[in-house]
Amino acid sequence: MKKENIININLIKRLFVFVVGLIIMSFGVSFSVKADIGVSPISCVPYIYSVYFPLTIGEFTILLNVLFMGIQIAILRKKYNPFQLVQLPAIIVFGYCIDGTMFLVESLIPSNYIEQLILCLISCAALAFGILLVVKSRLTYLPLEGLVVVISKTFKKEFGKVKISMDTLMVILGVISSFVFLNHLVGIREGSIIAALSIGAMIKYFSTNLPFIENWLADEVTKESDVEDISDKYNNTFVITISREYGSGGHEIGKYIAKELGVAFYDKELIDLxxxxxxxxxxxxxxxxxxxTNSLLYDLYEQNFNYVNDELPPKDVLFLIQSKIIRDICEKESCVIVGRCANFILKDHPNCINVFIHANNEYRKDKINKIYKVKSPFGDNDLKDSDEKRANYCMHFAKKDWRDATNYHITLDSSLYGSKVSAKKVIEFIKERKI
Incomplete structure (x- = not known):
């Protein structure tokens, strides 16, 4: 099939998925209204105004999103991409779909709080799946997310923080409008909190567990270009990864191993790269x-990035860049790499030995306080905090338990031997493996 025909078919697919996504999102909005325990932050303002004024929630949704588009244009001015005007027909369709689905679910009235809660969760799932389809279509952002992208890029602000700020602003406007026009709080309750905390996580869940959507939307040209033969990529190199507890001497052990084997050593050098x-x-x-610091809090923060394509949390960006640097290094030369979840990054490397270095607390504290010369004395609680941060990092990016011995070929208690003898024992193991 010609490339032009493939592109046309792919565009039709994306338009179809985009429209279906808008329809499913509109059902999500309608379900949340019928649940009557609070709507999502983005819907609270249109809902409150629709209760007081003679326009529908769908019509107010259109007006609010037109305002978001206007702010985008005002910020970007001549830099505004006219293609983004496609947001206008998208939000018109979305607004009237909301009114249509409100009509369809008019007779849906929960009889008790449990049914309200279930309907609220269904609305969150529908919103999440609809947003996923819109995001995967890669046609355009919805205006609020588009505004967040514009603000973050123009004013050099972190996307996630801007997204949280905008959602918070919508809730504040909703609360103020509710009391000004209705004299009591309407549309913002526990359901709003459930939506704020769960929709992003649901988007991520659907994205991870429903890969067929992305596969179906990928055109044949993209599929062919994504095929990579890694069978011979690492054949001429070997690598030793050193994962370690802070204070166990992993850095010096790795450096000694690299010197004895005559290969490159990477630890702080990766920071320079x-x-x-x-x-x-x-x-x-x-x-x-x-x-x-806290995997759960970071996961909640990270959810904000699931609403758009091509925006990643800073820590994720850092991890991906370091991952590429590590893979590029290991394609070119044999080496020893300390930390950075290198054992996970190089899981497909056929000539990779993964080592975990640990030690008792007294040994670690003595090394940290006397050799590393930290500013304030390092205690047991500091060690626990350091270990938790590294474990959280590994669990988030590698989905592995940092201290699980099955992730490594060899684990070693350096407090039994000291760094130099520990390094020699690892070298003996490596030579026995005949890498």
């Missing part, structure tokens, strides 16, 4: 790599 690739400062990279 990442800085060159991204423009991030060394301080920023050191602060954000290899640790995650």
């Amino acid at each position: 990442t800085s060159q690739k991204t423009g991030y400062t060394h301080e920023y990279i050191q602060e954000n790599e290899q640790k995650l």
Whole structure:
């Protein structure tokens, strides 16, 4: 089939998926209204105004989104891409679909709170699946998400923080409007909180577990270009990855192994390479790599990025760039790499030995306080905090338990031998493997 025909068919597919997504989203909005325990942050303002004024929720949704488009144009001015005007027919269709689905579910009246809660969850699932289809169609952003993208790029602000700010602003406007026009709170309740916390997670779940959507939308040209033969990529190199507890001596053990084997060593060197690739400062990279304070909170924050394509949380960007750097290095040369979930990144490498270095707390504290010379004395709670951050990082990006011995070929307690002897034992193991 000719490339032009493939592109035309693919465009029709994307338009179909986009429209279906809008229809499903409109059912989600209508279900949330009928549940009557609060609507999503983006829908609360149109809903409240529709209760007081003679326009429908769908019509107010159109007006609000036209306002978002106007703000985009005002910010970008001459830089505004006229193609984004396609948002206008999209939101008109979406608005009238909401009114249509409101008519279809008019007789749907939950008889108790449990039914209201179930309907609220169904509305969240419908909104999430509809948003997923709109996002996967890659035709355009919905105006609110488009405005968030414009603000974040124009004013160099983090997308996730802008998205949270906009959702919060919608809720604040909803609360103010509710009391001004209706004298009591309407449309914002526990259902609004459920929607705010769950829709992003549901989008991610659907995206992960329903890959056929993306596969169906991918044209044949893209599919062919995505095929990569990795069978011979690493055949001429070997790599040793060192995962380690802070203070266990993993850095010096890895450096000694690299020296004895006559191969390159990468630890802090990866910070330099990442800085060159991204423009991030060394301080920023050191602060954000290899640790995650709270996995649950980060997952909640990360949900905001599921509403659009091509926007990733900064820590994810950092991880992906470092992953590419590590793979590129290992294609070209044999080496020892410390940290950065390298054992997961290189899971397809046929000549990779994964090592985990640990030690007892007294050994670690002694090394950290006397050799690393930290500013304030490092205690047991500090060790626990450091371990949790590294475990969270590994679980988030590798979906693996950092301390699970099955993730490694060899684990070693360095407090039994010291760094130099520990390194020699790893080298003996490597030579026995005949890499």
